[in-house]
């Protein structure tokens with residue numbers, strides 16, 4: 384793992400992210416030596432092994448011929464899976480996990496057994512719903528990396544945009560990714576319910592959502608903010624609260640308050656009291 388030339392990789396945890404990374408590396412000349420899931424007989428393990436032209440093996444054997452081992456199990460299984468493959472690892476191998484929430488401490492037990500191997504992490508800041516779709520999304524995506532320079536080289540090989548996050552900031556970083564993706568989806572769930580209440584197709588709002596994202600990209604968040612809160616129009620906000628179903632008001636108020644902060648209008652007393660719930664809309 385000391386240069387940029389393609390090598391041999393093994394994957395432990397042949398799910399969405401691991402398969403996406405492996406397919407992308409294969410497309411750049413890497414060879415997959417082994418695929419290990421929960422068992423070599425598992426249907427998912429066999430399917431991915433065929434797709435990657437590799438052997439299905441027990442996880443304890445996965446490192447045998449590999450320069451790089453990607454541990455792409457769910458986060459809670461990383462430490463155990465990494466420790467389990469320790470005896471099979473080659474000298475100088477790099478072991479990588481893909482988690483955004485976990486640090487390199489996941490490899491503490493592995494390093495106790497094999498202190499000479501290298502460890503790192505590469506978290507694609509991207510949604511990878513399947514191996515194939517994920518592979519296509521990796522080029523151009525940002526990724527949080529940790530570990531030796533070889534991790535950065537792998538990210539650059541894949542056309543990704545690597546950055547480093549201090550271990551102390553790791554959970555803050557992951558919370559941010561969760562807001563960017565999961566909370567955006569939850570917000571669109573509210574749009575879907577309100578659209579149904581108003582008798583308007585949900586799909587009608589999607590071009591607006593996409594244009595708003597483009598505006599944020601072009602103008603920044605504060606520059607992209609429009610609407611009654613940005614204008615200080617308390618009457619319209621009160622009218623919204625009046626017609627919203629009671630169970631939708633908390634989310635509306637919380638995000639309108641965030642908009643107030645973004646617009647620098649925290650001193651707007653009427654909006655503040657409407658959004659804090661002191662005045663029933």
Ligand SMILES: NC(=O)c1ccc[n+]([C@@H]2O[C@H](COP(=O)([O-])OP(=O)(O)OC[C@H]3O[C@@H](n4cnc5c(N)ncnc54)[C@H](OP(=O)(O)O)[C@@H]3O)[C@@H](O)[C@H]2O)c1
Nearest residue numbers: 396397398399400420421427455456457460481482510511
């Ligand atoms: N998917 C994404 O969008 C995404 C994006 C960035 C980072 N990540 C990270 O990528 C990692 C994997 O996530 P994922 O979404 O790819 O999960 P996933 O699709 O659920 O895949 C996990 C894989 O690990 C296997 N597995 C579970 N326990 C195992 C064990 N003890 N030993 C060996 N294999 C085991 C599973 O086998 P079974 O099929 O038999 O359960 C499955 O093949 C996580 O760290 C996640 O945070 C994911």
